[in-house]
Amino acid sequence: MSHYSIDDLLYLMARLRDPESGCPWDIKQDYASIAPSTLEEAYEVVDAIEKQDFGHLKEELGDLLFQVIFYSQLGKEEQRFDFAGVVSDLVAKLIRRHPHVFPQGTLDSRVDNRHTLPTDVKARWEEIKQQERAAKGAQGLLADVPLNLPSLSRAAKLQKRAASVGFDWDDVYGPIAKVREELLEVEAELDSGDQQALEEELGDLLFAVVNIARYQKIDPEQALRRANHKFEQRFHYIEKNTPKPLSETSIDEMNLLWDEAKRI
Numbered sequence: 687m688s689h690y691s692i693d694d695l696l697y698l699m700a701r702l703r704d705p706e707s708g709c710p711w712d713i714k715q716d717y718a719s720i721a722p723s724t725l726e727e728a729y730e731v732v733d734a735i736e737k738q739d740f741g742h743l744k745e746e747l748g749d750l751l752f753q754v755i756f757y758s759q760l761g762k763e764e765q766r767f768d769f770a771g772v773v774s775d776l777v778a779k780l781i782r783r784h785p786h787v788f789p790q791g792t793l794d795s796r797v798d799n800r801h802t803l804p805t806d807v808k809a810r811w812e813e814i815k816q817q818e819r820a821a822k823g824a825q826g827l828l829a830d831v832p833l834n835l836p837s838l839s840r841a842a843k844l845q846k847r848a849a850s851v852g853f854d855w856d857d858v859y860g861p862i863a864k865v866r867e868e869l870l871e872v873e874a875e876l877d878s879g880d881q882q883a884l885e886e887e888l889g890d891l892l893f894a895v896v897n898i899a900r901y902q903k904i905d906p907e908q909a910l911r912r913a914n915h916k917f918e919q920r921f922h923y924i925e926k927n928t929p930k931p932l933s934e935t936s937i938d939e940m941n942l943l944w945d946e947a948k949r950i
Contacts, residue, residue, distance in 0.1 A: 696769055699759045717760060724753040736911065783814050812850060827851065838906040841896040861897035868894045923947035
């Protein structure tokens with residue numbers, strides 16, 4: 687089996703985009719049209735990791751890398767940037783963000799880090815990122831939190847940014863109390879019949895739940911993915927073990943099977 691290099695991948699991408707001999711589908715694509723695929727490939731990488739399917743992870747990482755190569759080819763065609771520039775900027779940024787590893791700002795500079803605390807590293811990392819945001823002209827602490835992040839992840843990131851300047855609860859019981867408060871407001875809107883107000887209160891409730899996760903250093907997206915997976919497994923148990931179609935199975939019968947699934 688042939689062993690290809692990153693140069694081969696860049697050549698392949700250029701061939702796919704060749705106006706005369708390339709792939710008609712690839713030629714038609716632009717940044718916006720392949721963005722959904724980028725999100726999908728990123729989720730498939732995470733899925734393989736969570737399933738510990740490391741053989742499949744190799745393939746999924748390749749698919750994700752191809753997205754970067756595709757964007758880089760588009761940038762090259764438009765004379766905006768190319769893959770070499772993407773790599774160079776990335777290396778420069780990582781050197782800049784790790785002064786505790788590259789003290790002179792060069793790849794070959796070194797320092798003894800055996801007694802450096804992770805908390806010190808994290809604080810310095812956030813300080814450098816804030817400087818970078820200011821240099822880009824970001825208006826406000828929350829200005830560059832991506833709008834297209836999954837809502838749970840974006841909520842956690844917004845909360846984390848605010849907490850970095852002291853806008854935070856004293857302890858985890860603050861957000862827990864907030865969840866109780868928001869739940870009461872949801873219940874009140876259930877009786878009002880105002881669907882828009884109910885949606886707003888449900889959003890506030892979800893935001894408060896994310897705050898508990900964030901405070902406990904739990905990724906809310908990962909927590910919900912695992913809850914989804916658990917639900918799927920238990921519901922599949924009901925499907926496998928009911929002697930008749932689900933539409934003919936009573937809720938009491940399904941609940942009994944659900945309880946069985948929970949004990950497995």
